[in-house]
Amino acid sequence: MTPMALFATATALGLFVLSGGAYGVLYGAGSLRSSRLLTRAGYACYGLQLLLLLAVCLAAPLAGLWKVFLIVSGITYGFIPPATWRLLHALHHRSEAEP
Amino acid sequence: MYRSQRLAVRYFTAAIALFGIMTAAGLLTAAYYLQPSLLYNVFDFQMAKILHINTLVIWLLMGFIGAVYWFLPKELEHEVVGIRLAEILFYVFCAAVAVVAVVFILVQYGSSNQFSMWFINQGRKYVEAPRWAALGIVVVVLTFVFNVVATAVRARRMTGILWVLMLDLVPLSVLYLDAFPQITNMSHDLYWWWWLVHMWVEATWEVLIGCLMAWSLMELLGTSRRIVEAWLYIEVMLVLGTGILGLGHHYFWIGTPQYWLSIGGFFSALEPLPLLGMVVHAIYDAGTHRMQTTNRPAFCWVLAEAFGNFIGAGVFGFMMTLPQINLYSHGTQWTVSHGHFAFWGAYGCGIIAIVYLVLQRTRDARFFDSRAWKWSFGLLNFGLVGMVGGLLIAGIAQAVYERAQGGSTLQAFVVATESPWFQSGMYVRLAFGVVFALGYVVLVYDLLTIGKRAPVAATQVVSA
Numbered sequence: 001m002t003p004m005a006l007f008a009t010a011t012a013l014g015l016f017v018l019s020g021g022a023y024g025v026l027y028g029a030g031s032l033r034s035s036r037l038l039t040r041a042g043y044a045c046y047g048l049q050l051l052l053l054l055a056v057c058l059a060a061p062l063a064g065l066w067k068v069f070l071i072v073s074g075i076t077y078g079f080i081p082p083a084t085w086r087l088l089h090a091l092h093h094r095s096e097a098e099p
Numbered sequence: 100m101y102r103s104q105r106l107a108v109r110y111f112t113a114a115i116a117l118f119g120i121m122t123a124a125g126l127l128t129a130a131y132y133l134q135p136s137l138l139y140n141v142f143d144f145q146m147a148k149i150l151h152i153n154t155l156v157i158w159l160l161m162g163f164i165g166a167v168y169w170f171l172p173k174e175l176e177h178e179v180v181g182i183r184l185a186e187i188l189f190y191v192f193c194a195a196v197a198v199v200a201v202v203f204i205l206v207q208y209g210s211s212n213q214f215s216m217w218f219i220n221q222g223r224k225y226v227e228a229p230r231w232a233a234l235g236i237v238v239v240v241l242t243f244v245f246n247v248v249a250t251a252v253r254a255r256r257m258t259g260i261l262w263v264l265m266l267d268l269v270p271l272s273v274l275y276l277d278a279f280p281q282i283t284n285m286s287h288d289l290y291w292w293w294w295l296v297h298m299w300v301e302a303t304w305e306v307l308i309g310c311l312m313a314w315s316l317m318e319l320l321g322t323s324r325r326i327v328e329a330w331l332y333i334e335v336m337l338v339l340g341t342g343i344l345g346l347g348h349h350y351f352w353i354g355t356p357q358y359w360l361s362i363g364g365f366f367s368a369l370e371p372l373p374l375l376g377m378v379v380h381a382i383y384d385a386g387t388h389r390m391q392t393t394n395r396p397a398f399c400w401v402l403a404e405a406f407g408n409f410i411g412a413g414v415f416g417f418m419m420t421l422p423q424i425n426l427y428s429h430g431t432q433w434t435v436s437h438g439h440f441a442f443w444g445a446y447g448c449g450i451i452a453i454v455y456l457v458l459q460r461t462r463d464a465r466f467f468d469s470r471a472w473k474w475s476f477g478l479l480n481f482g483l484v485g486m487v488g489g490l491l492i493a494g495i496a497q498a499v500y501e502r503a504q505g506g507s508t509l510q511a512f513v514v515a516t517e518s519p520w521f522q523s524g525m526y527v528r529l530a531f532g533v534v535f536a537l538g539y540v541v542l543v544y545d546l547l548t549i550g551k552r553a554p555v556a557a558t559q560v561v562s563a
Contacts, residue, residue, distance in 0.1 A: 003503040077375065080375050095323040
């Protein structure tokens with residue numbers, strides 16, 4: 001790996017997770033306030049995460065299996081905020097429904 | 100108030116004092132990078148570093164123990180069994196820490212023999228305390244485990260959080276025994292040593308702080324037990340599922356089989372996923388309670404814990420955890436940057452949140468707020484982010500110049516550490532370290548005074 005590739009790949013991977021985090025935060029804030037704008041901003045962050053994933057897969061000198069792993073990981077990120085939100089919502093509702 | 104809760108307050112006091120020593124030793128360590136001859140032959144770099152990382156472990160451990168002594172009797176509605184022994188051992192623990200610190204400062208190191216190992220320095224990073232003190236820690240931890248288990252048995256009551264805690268205390272105490280073997284083969288030695296360091300930090304401590312945060316959320320926001328317990332089970336499953344085999348991401352350059360690198364890279368790369376779930380949970384909790392709380396500092400530190408853990412462990416960790424990157428970044432200031440952020444996010448913020456929670460109860464204040472906590476919160480977090488930014492710059496310079504370009508030779512090491520990027524990073528780290536230290540001073544002032552000053556109007560619910 002060249003020094004430039006090392007720097008670029010590490011930065012892209014860091015930004016990959018950071019955009020996932022931003023997606024989670026904005027998706028949560030959007031659901032909380034029923035704000036379409038925030039939810040869309042969240043999806044935009046997830047879109048950015050997928051773009052970073054594409055860039056890493058096309059340009060980074062990582063082995064093929066790691067790229068497959070990153071693709072699966074990137075797809076999983078898409079499900080975590082809505083799934084977590086639904087789970088928390090269900091837990092809270094069940095708890096409130098109890099006497 | 101239960102006796103064990105009074106003991107908890109003593110543990111928190113000791114923890115915050117050690118946090119200060121850790122900060123001071125850290126500042127000194129940062130200064131050595133810019134002035135290597137500083138205190139040369141008087142108090143060298145390695146001694147300041149030993150003091151810095153050992154006090155880190157001990158202040159967090161004392162914070163955890165204190166938190167359990169605080170929450171346990173409330174959870175079981177029963178005084179802690181064996182509290183007298185726990186009280187005695189607290190003083191023994193503090194005295195032992197003080198003696199070890201004095202030995203580290205005045206004696207520093209000895210010859211390579213049994214005497215040095217037993218009475219001066221064990222020579223193993225993070226667990227340098229001499230053998231007698233290490234045995235003392237075992238006694239303290241075993242007593243702590245006895246307190247928890249015996250109280251649950253005597254109270255004839257068990258909760259989900261307590262089950263998780265008790266199961267976690269088994270590896271927590273057993274893994275510390277890894278500090279003891281005298282293995283002369285360095286590869287074998289480091290192989291097992293990582294079991295202690297990694298498993299404590301990325302497995303058992305994660306579960307422990309999960310239990311403490313569960314109790315904290317119940318007390319702070321009134322979240323129902325069913326919710327926190329359900330979430331705790333999921334979190335524990337995910338954290339342990341990714342954290343245990345993530346161990347392999349440390350096995351670089353120490354002679355372990357190559358398959359460990361892929362195993363470690365794979366599992367540790369999964370670690371941000373549960374952390375993302377925790378961030379979403381934090382948003383949910385903050386939102387459903389409309390940011391309403393009677394304890395603003397504790398609430399904000401809990402939020403800082405969720406976000407700090409995600410960025411420090413998740414983002415900074417993922418940057419360098421794949422083997423192709425880790426090969427170059429391992430052991431540079433880059434890992435130091437990740438370590439600082441992850442420790443602070445995952446544990447430091449959590450302990451401070453619990454201290455504020457406890458103080459509100461001990462000072463019998465219905466509403467807890469001040470100006471000073473905002474300053475300390477801002478200075479500590481701003482200082483920390485600045486420090487890890489500086490370390491990140493320095494670490495990337497090392498990975499590029501020393502490893503990728505220079506091929507890890509001694510000459511390359513010198514070239515990298517003399518590069519302007521590395522030097523600038525170190526200046527930035529020291530400057531922000533001073534900001535962090537100021538934050539600590541304000542934190543101590545606030546902890547001493549909050550709730551004692553003019554009370555907030557009784558009907559006001561503070562909006563964060």
